[in-house]
Amino acid sequence: MKQEAFEARHAIEWREFEGWLDGRKRARSEGGRTPDTAIAAEIPQRYRRVCQHLALARDRGYGADIVDRLHRMAVGGYHALYAERIPSRSALLAFVSSKFPAMVRGERRTLAVAALLFFGPLAGMIALLQYFPDLVYYFIAPERLAGIEKMYDPGADRLGRTPEADSAFYMFGVYIWNNIRIAFQTFAGGLLFGLGTLFFLLFNGFFIGAVAGHLTQAGYAETFWSFVAGHSALELTGIVLSGAAGLKLGMALIAPGRLSRTQALITAARDGAGLIYGAAGMLLVAAFVEAFWSPLTEFAPAVKYGVGLAGWVGVAAYFAFAGSARGS
Amino acid sequence: MSPRPGTLALDTVRPVATPEGVELDLRLAGPIGRACAWLIDLLLRVTGMVALSLVLIPLGQLGMGVWLILLFLVEWLYPVAFEVWAGGATPGKKLMGLRVVNDDGTPVSRWASVTRNLLRAVDFLPVLYGMGFVCMLLNRDFKRLGDLVAGTVVVHVETSRAASVIPDAPPLAPRTPLTLEESRAVLEYAERAATLTPERAEELAGIPVRLTGTEDGALARTRLLQLANHVIGRRQR
Numbered sequence: 001m002k003q004e005a006f007e008a009r010h011a012i013e014w015r016e017f018e019g020w021l022d023g024r025k026r027a028r029s030e031g032g033r034t035p036d037t038a039i040a041a042e043i044p045q046r047y048r049r050v051c052q053h054l055a056l057a058r059d060r061g062y063g064a065d066i067v068d069r070l071h072r073m074a075v076g077g078y079h080a081l082y083a084e085r086i087p088s089r090s091a092l093l094a095f096v097s098s099k100f101p102a103m104v105r106g107e108r109r110t111l112a113v114a115a116l117l118f119f120g121p122l123a124g125m126i127a128l129l130q131y132f133p134d135l136v137y138y139f140i141a142p143e144r145l146a147g148i149e150k151m152y153d154p155g156a157d158r159l160g161r162t163p164e165a166d167s168a169f170y171m172f173g174v175y176i177w178n179n180i181r182i183a184f185q186t187f188a189g190g191l192l193f194g195l196g197t198l199f200f201l202l203f204n205g206f207f208i209g210a211v212a213g214h215l216t217q218a219g220y221a222e223t224f225w226s227f228v229a230g231h232s233a234l235e236l237t238g239i240v241l242s243g244a245a246g247l248k249l250g251m252a253l254i255a256p257g258r259l260s261r262t263q264a265l266i267t268a269a270r271d272g273a274g275l276i277y278g279a280a281g282m283l284l285v286a287a288f289v290e291a292f293w294s295p296l297t298e299f300a301p302a303v304k305y306g307v308g309l310a311g312w313v314g315v316a317a318y319f320a321f322a323g324s325a326r327g328s
Numbered sequence: 329m330s331p332r333p334g335t336l337a338l339d340t341v342r343p344v345a346t347p348e349g350v351e352l353d354l355r356l357a358g359p360i361g362r363a364c365a366w367l368i369d370l371l372l373r374v375t376g377m378v379a380l381s382l383v384l385i386p387l388g389q390l391g392m393g394v395w396l397i398l399l400f401l402v403e404w405l406y407p408v409a410f411e412v413w414a415g416g417a418t419p420g421k422k423l424m425g426l427r428v429v430n431d432d433g434t435p436v437s438r439w440a441s442v443t444r445n446l447l448r449a450v451d452f453l454p455v456l457y458g459m460g461f462v463c464m465l466l467n468r469d470f471k472r473l474g475d476l477v478a479g480t481v482v483v484h485v486e487t488s489r490a491a492s493v494i495p496d497a498p499p500l501a502p503r504t505p506l507t508l509e510e511s512r513a514v515l516e517y518a519e520r521a522a523t524l525t526p527e528r529a530e531e532l533a534g535i536p537v538r539l540t541g542t543e544d545g546a547l548a549r550t551r552l553l554q555l556a557n558h559v560i561g562r563r564q565r
Contacts, residue, residue: 002561003515028415051348061508063515063560065491072486075352075433082434167389173396184404188449191473196450249477262476269477273439276446 003062010053014073017046021076047077098323100278105319107244107275110251114243117201118236125209126216133217139210152215152223158295159227168291175287179235183242183279187249187272191265194250201243226301229308230294233315234286241279245272342469342481344433352433355484356470357426359461362482366457368420373402404445411441417485425487431479440478447474494518499562500554502539510539511559518556521549 001009016039023037039046054070104111129136136145151160161171182200189196215224248268256264293307340358343351377399384391410418416427416436428436428444436444451460451472460472469481495518506514513536521529530545533552540548540555 002559004560004562025415048348051346051350055350061511061515063494063512063519065519069488069491071353072488074346074350075486078346078352078433079429079435084435084437087438167393169393170389170396171393173393173400177396177400180400181404184446185449188447191447191450191477265477266479269443270439273443276442 001060003057003060003066006053006057006060006062007066013046013049014053014069017043017050017073017077021073021080024080025076043077044081047074047081050074050077095274095277096281100274101319101322102324103271103274104241104278105324107248107271110244110247111240114197114201114240114247117198118205118240118243121202121205122209122212125206126213129210129213129217133214136210136214139206140214145214148211149215149218149220152220152227154220154223156223157297159223159297160290160295168295171295172287172291175290176284179238179287180280180283183238183276183283186239186242187246187276187279190246190249190272191253192250193253194247197243197246197250200246201239204239222301226304227294229304230311231286231290232308233311234282234289237315238279238282238286241275241282245275245279248272248275339468340470344431346433354429354433354481355486357424357482357484358470359464361424361426361484362421362470363457365418365420365424365426368423369406369418370420372419373406377402407445407448408438408441411436411445412438421482425485426482427485428480428482431481436478436480440480444474444478444480447477450474492519492522494556494560495521495553496562497550497553497557499558500551501558502555503541506539506555506559510536514539514552514556514559518553521553 020037020039020043050070050073054067054074057067057070125139140148147162151162182204186197186200189198189200212224212228215221249265249272252264252268253261259267294304296304340356342354342356344354345351377395380398381395384395387394407418410421411428414422416429421427428441430436430440448460451457451463451474453459457472460474463473463476464470467476469475471481475481494515517532524532530549533540533548534543534545536548536552537543540551542548542551
């Protein structure tokens with residue numbers, strides 16, 4: 001069939017299809033739904049016909065104009081039909097209640113390594129500083145340390161605050177901006193053969209350990225530990241999870257196994273993204289607790305330790321049982 | 329990868345096969361266009377955050393808290409939001425006519441968008457997307473590290489242009505049947521004839537002597553248009 005006859009025969013069909021695509025595009029840019037036109041139900045068949053016409057037009061050597069036009073239609077239809085589905089609300093619920101904890105259980109070896117890299121230096125520093133208190137100055141400058149000490153002054157009526165930053169909501173913003181950023185950087189650092197992740201895990205382990213060890217030894221033990229107890233479970237676990245996600249990227253580069261490095265990275269990132277969603281969610285809740293609960297001094301330290309312990313038990317139980325056959 | 333017959337072997341066009349058995353062409357976007365898009369986005373983000381700070385900072389620490397949360401969102405999730413909910417393009421990309429798609433040409437998936445945007449932290453190193461730039465030069469698809477890991481590419485959006493009309497002329501059958509390349513070349517010439525200066529049109533028409541049988545530009549031009557009318561199947565009026 002000659003080009004002009006071909007164009008004439010399918011002109012109406014193509015115009016309708018283009019009209020539907022334009023309507024969809026307009027609706028999307030205005031944030032609405034695709035209008036329910038008469039041909040909406042036939043779009044899959046019509047798209048396949050457009051694909052067939054494109055193949056014919058190319059094969060028969062029709063002009064560039066008509067081939068380009070059909071190509072545009074085919075691309076538009078492809079994007080419309082092969083888009084990812086919008087997740088339902090139940091998908092989010094399923095992620096929190098079963099998919100995420102199951103994913104974490106599946107990564108327990110990577111997670112153990114990340115936990116060791118983070119909690120190892122943390123615990124080591126706390127222990128070390130009890131016997132060699134001066135070592136803290138290798139890690140933290142004296143002025144900074146003085147600032148930190150002020151935050152946990154036993155006389156203060158709000159813990160973890162400085163005079164310049166004295167509002168719960170402001171601190172909520174600071175914790176979100178700072179802590180979740182650290183989690184994201186820890187994940188991304190995995191792409192440097194895991195070295196970035198290693199750095200962030202070790203650095204934060206040493207730093208938090210140094211602060212905790214110093215404050216414990218310098219007589220701020222009760223204020224410090226009663227402050228951190230509440231949010232510690234969510235926050236520290238969140239950091240370890242993002243570390244595990246980063247280590248997965250690193251391992252995909254170092255030991256891709258039977259996949260190409262690119263393919264191994266894509267696989268690792270697809271799993272890692274799930275861990276990062278979860279870690280970000282946990283850090284968000286942790287930021288809330290840290291801003292609105294942890295600074296309170298109205299409650300006895302024993303109560304706050306109790307809440308902290310309950311947090312750890314809760315997090316452990318969540319990852320151990322949620323979504324498993326036994327736990328559901 | 330050999331190009332489809334009748335198409336140019338441009339090295340920035342990547343064909344992807346669809347389940348319907350046709351190939352769609354992804355026209356890959358290079359570093360310059362993407363850098364411009366990033367700059368536009370940066371300008372928008374900075375302007376937005378400065379404007380917000382003027383409103384929020386006077387509200388005291390509550391306002392600063394809100395501002396910090398917004399800063400976090402704008403820093404990390406601004407591209408994700410636009411890529412997932414606004415057709416794969418941030419405002420900057422949209423202005424530059426770019427969009428993000430998966431390797432198979434489908435709209436970018438959520439995990440891929442999150443991944444490629446979190447990994448900006450690495451691509452940005454040591455300064456101004458140094459790693460990303462080097463990485464883009466080292467692979468065929470202009471992928472920065474985030475694109476490699478997320479399995480995404482940035483492509484030029486297909487823009488529609490006004491269809492050109494092949495000038496009417498009495499159809500003329502060629503002396504020997506045209507090959508596919510020849511008939512495409514004739515059609516493309518005819519489609520573009522109206523946009524060329526007469527001198528250039530005649531100069532070009534003088535080249536395929538085998539088709540036109542003449543070296544005289546004006547005559548050759550007429551012949552080519554006649555041939556084109558024959559190829560698309562116009563009847564003698």
